[in-house]
Amino acid sequence: MAADMRLPTIQKPVSLTFSAFDRKDLVVPGDVITSDTGFMRGHGTYVDEEKLTASVAGEVQRVDKLICVKPLKTRFNGEVGDVVVGRITEVQQKRWKVETNSRLDSVLLLSSVNLPGGELRRRSAEDELTMREYLQEGDLISAEVQSVFSDGALSLHTRSLKYGKLGQGVLVQLSPSLIKRQKTHFHNLTCGASMILGNNGFVWLYPTPEQLEEEAGGFYTSLEPVSVSDREVISRLRNCLLALAAHKVLLFDTSVLYCYESSVHHQVKDILKPEVMGEIVMLTQQKLLDQEG
Amino acid sequence: MATVQVSEAEKVYILHGIRDDLRVDGRGCEDYRHMEIETDVVSNTDGSAKVTLGDTAVLVGVKADIGKPRPMVPNEGYVEFFVDCSANATPEFEGRGGEELGTELSNTLYKVFNNKHSVDLKSLCISAGEHCWVLYVDVLLLQCDGNLYDAISVAIKAALFNTKIPRVHISADEEGGKEIELSDDPYDCVRLNVENVPCIVTLCKVGHRHVVDATLQEKACSVASLIISVTHKGTITCTRKVGGGSLDPESIFEMTEAGKRVGKALHAPLMKLLQQEESLGKARQKVGFLG
Numbered sequence: 043m044a045a046d047m048r049l050p051t052i053q054k055p056v057s058l059t060f061s062a063f064d065r066k067d068l069v070v071p072g073d074v075i076t077s078d079t080g081f082m083r084g085h086g087t088y089v090d091e092e093k094l095t096a097s098v099a100g101e102v103q104r105v106d107k108l109i110c111v112k113p114l115k116t117r118f119n120g121e122v123g124d125v126v127v128g129r130i131t132e133v134q135q136k137r138w139k140v141e142t143n144s145r146l147d148s149v150l151l152l153s154s155v156n157l158p159g160g161e162l163r164r165r166s167a168e169d170e171l172t173m174r175e176y177l178q179e180g181d182l183i184s185a186e187v188q189s190v191f192s193d194g195a196l197s198l199h200t201r202s203l204k205y206g207k208l209g210q211g212v213l214v215q216l217s218p219s220l221i222k223r224q225k226t227h228f229h230n231l232t233c234g235a236s237m238i239l240g241n242n243g244f245v246w247l248y249p250t251p252e253q254l255e256e257e258a259g260g261f262y263t264s265l266e267p268v269s270v271s272d273r274e275v276i277s278r279l280r281n282c283l284l285a286l287a288a289h290k291v292l293l294f295d296t297s298v299l300y301c302y303e304s305s306v307h308h309q310v311k312d313i314l315k316p317e318v319m320g321e322i323v324m325l326t327q328q329k330l331l332d333q334e335g
Numbered sequence: 336m337a338t339v340q341v342s343e344a345e346k347v348y349i350l351h352g353i354r355d356d357l358r359v360d361g362r363g364c365e366d367y368r369h370m371e372i373e374t375d376v377v378s379n380t381d382g383s384a385k386v387t388l389g390d391t392a393v394l395v396g397v398k399a400d401i402g403k404p405r406p407m408v409p410n411e412g413y414v415e416f417f418v419d420c421s422a423n424a425t426p427e428f429e430g431r432g433g434e435e436l437g438t439e440l441s442n443t444l445y446k447v448f449n450n451k452h453s454v455d456l457k458s459l460c461i462s463a464g465e466h467c468w469v470l471y472v473d474v475l476l477l478q479c480d481g482n483l484y485d486a487i488s489v490a491i492k493a494a495l496f497n498t499k500i501p502r503v504h505i506s507a508d509e510e511g512g513k514e515i516e517l518s519d520d521p522y523d524c525v526r527l528n529v530e531n532v533p534c535i536v537t538l539c540k541v542g543h544r545h546v547v548d549a550t551l552q553e554k555a556c557s558v559a560s561l562i563i564s565v566t567h568k569g570t571i572t573c574t575r576k577v578g579g580g581s582l583d584p585e586s587i588f589e590m591t592e593a594g595k596r597v598g599k600a601l602h603a604p605l606m607k608l609l610q611q612e613e614s615l616g617k618a619r620q621k622v623g624f625l626g
Contacts, residue, residue: 045367047604049612050387050622129340180340210348212359263344267351277361310361315369 046315069096075109084110114290118144118218118242120196124187125227127213127240128198130177136170138177140185142242143218146195150177154188154199156206182208184238184246204228208238209263211248212280216287218243222294229295233302234275239293245283247276274310278302281313282322289323296333301326341555349556350542358546358553365597367548372489372608374497376623382498385624386490389550390480395472395490397498401515402469404460412459412467416444417474418487424479433476440474440487443535447488447564447573452531454495461503462513468500481550484562488535489605495532496609499524533564533572534605536598538590540582545590547597561590565598567606 069075075087075094083089086098087109096102100113120126120142128140131147138150152165152173177183184205185198200206218241227239230250238246249272268276282301283293291297304325305313312318341349349359356363368389377383380396405413418440420433427433448454459468472494474487501517501524508514518524539549539557546553549560558580564573574591576582582590612619 045370045601045604047370047372047608049608049619050371050373052620052622129342131340178343181342182345208342209344211345212348213345265344265347267354268348270355270357273352273355273357274361277357277359281360311363311366314360 051316067102068100069102069111070099071097075102075111080107082108084108086111086113112219114219115217116219118142119194120144120148120187120190120242122187122189124241125184125238126187126196126198126242127182127184127208127238127244127246128242130179130181130183133174133177133179136165138173140183140198142196142198142240143215143244144194144196144242146193148187148196148198149191150183150185150198150200154197154201156201156203177207182213182246184208184240207263208246209248210265210268211246212276214245214247214280214283216243216245216283216293220287220290220293221245222292224294231279231295231299231302233279233299234272235279237279237295237298239295245293247279247283249273249276278305278310278313281305281310285313285319285322286326288319291323291327297326297330300329304329339551339555341552345552346556349553353541353544353546353553356544359550362548364544365547365593367485367601370489372493372605372612373622374493374609374612376621381500382494382496384490384493384497386486386493388482388486388489388548390478391482391486392477393483393486393490394475394477395487395494396475397494398471398473399498399500400469400471401461401466401503404464404467408456409464410460411456412469413456414448414454414470414472416441416448416472418444418476419474420476420479424476428476440483443484443562443573443575444472444474444487444491446575447533447535450572453533453566453572454531455528458525458527459500461515462505465513466515470495470498479551481554482537482548484535484537485548488533488564489601492529492532492534492605493609495527496529496606498527500527501525530606531566531568533566533570534598534601535562535564536594536601537562538594540580540586540590543586545586545593547593561587561594563591563594563598565595565601567599567602569595569599571595 073096075096077093079092081094083094087094088097096111098111098113100111103110103112126142128142128148130138131141132139136152139147140150142148185200187196188199189197221239221241221243229237231237236248236250249268279302282305286293286301301322304322308318352358371387374384376385377396381399382397385394404411418437420428420437422429461467472491504516506514537560538545538547539554539560541553541557559578559582562575563571565571
């Protein structure tokens with residue numbers, strides 16, 4: 043119960059020695075990438091007196107003649123097919139505005155959601171008036187990016203049974219650049235909880251539902267109390283995610299699972315202490331390297 | 336205060352968790368987040384401290400000036416508080432947005448310190464009725480993630496501990512008036528006794544239970560909170576209820592008892608840490624705002 047007070051120490055990032063082959067080309071805004079005029083400039087660069095200069099802080103990526111800089115910390119730049127977890131901020135006439143950590147609020151059109159009962163019909167005026175019964179301000183949803191508007195805003199859809207309104211669980215907000223692009227972003231982890239790794243950096247942790255979702259695309263949210271053991275798993279996962287994010291480790295199901303396993307002999311609330319975080323992340327990186335090699 | 340939006344299902348999850356004494360980050364209902372305290376971070380103040388409580392960061396600077404004592408109490412100095420909510424913490428504080436919260440925080444601080452024992456005001460007197468030390472305590476909110484009162488009170492206690500008031504000598508000059516001389520030696524200073532400075536504990540009522548050190552999500556699920564300032568002996572100097580909801584008299588009693596217990600337990604590790612930091616002296620590695 044006693045508060046944990048201590049003097050601050052300078053945090054050293056945990057990184058195992060990488061070979062020179064793995065060394066990345068990191069730049070900061072204003073750094074000259076190349077003076078060769080033969081290259082095309084991509085995102086994150088600009089031309090200053092015939093020299094290609096970086097405009098964001100990140101890693102230089104080169105594809106043939108195209109040079110672009112991928113920033114380390116940025117707002118979410120969505121592409122078609124990305125899975126996102128978002129929060130409803132506004133209910134407008136025929137659409138909802140969803141906050142997805144991008145430069146503009148994303149749009150979820152009424153025609154892009156599944157109606158209760160799974161029926162397929164034209165949306166009527168009555169549907170428009172009962173929009174708030176389905177999704178209110180503050181609700182969380184999982185959706186997929188359908189298209190990108192010309193101004194950069196994303197258009198989302200929940201036209202599959204695996205997307206829809208999210209029920210009980212915990213949301214962790216991280217940087218989008220830490221989420222690895224994978225085939226599937228919905229994971230049922232072996233430790234006893236489920237996770238949705240949104241491409242926009244929002245990670246949703248929730249208790250694994252017992253039976254497969256037969257209930258019309260996530261309309262019914264169960265408000266039954268979650269058991270203490272499930273809660274503990276979810277809290278531990280949340281703290282592990284924060285620990286990995288603090289040390290800039292790429293997040294995907296394996297890394298999160300390894301981090302969970304390395305943290306079992308610590309108490310859940312101790313994981314957020316700096317020295318425990320460093321220890322756990324070191325063990326995780328070790329396991330990941332061993333698995334690759 | 337900066338607010339976050341929470342969905343109904345998330346609220347239910349948080350509520351049930353608190354009922355089972357297992358919060359979202361694994362803490363119990365009366366556990367604090369990880370706290371880091373550093374003093375002497377601002378060089379042009381007489382005393383300063385920076386406290387990081389989870390994601391909440393608060394900076395306090397104390398400046399001592401010579402002024403005229405208040406007419407009702409001519410042989411005492413006084414303390415002035417000012418809280419500035421910087422736009423760094425959240426865009427809502429931009430311009431005059433943070434003024435309301437700032438005045439609310441400083442009014443509460445005045446109430447908390449409005450007693451004879453918290454700070455020894457008689458020791459701040461230089462010559463009765465004419466000169467006294469005025470301590471200007473300035474609080475700057477850098478980051479806001481819930482539980483501002485607790486972080487501010489810990490930072491004030493640490494900053495007052497760190498405050499070095501120069502020693503003054505009063506001598507009579509030629510015309511018969513009094514002349515104040517400040518000592519030339521920068522190390523010749525008076526330290527304040529911060530034993531009785533209270534610490535504030537905020538208890539938020541969530542469902543049927545109360546939590547200490549609530550995050551912004553937990554605050555969004557609670558309708559009423561109780562702010563209690565407790566000294567190291569367990570004496571309460573100020574109680575305040577905030578929030579639009581109602582509190583049952585029995586739960587107020589329960590929360591007050593819990594607040595006394597938690598508040599009392601805050602002082603000992605804090606004083607120990609401050610003395611440890613002091614004893615490191617020149618060997619201390621200053622972290623400041625980087626790292």
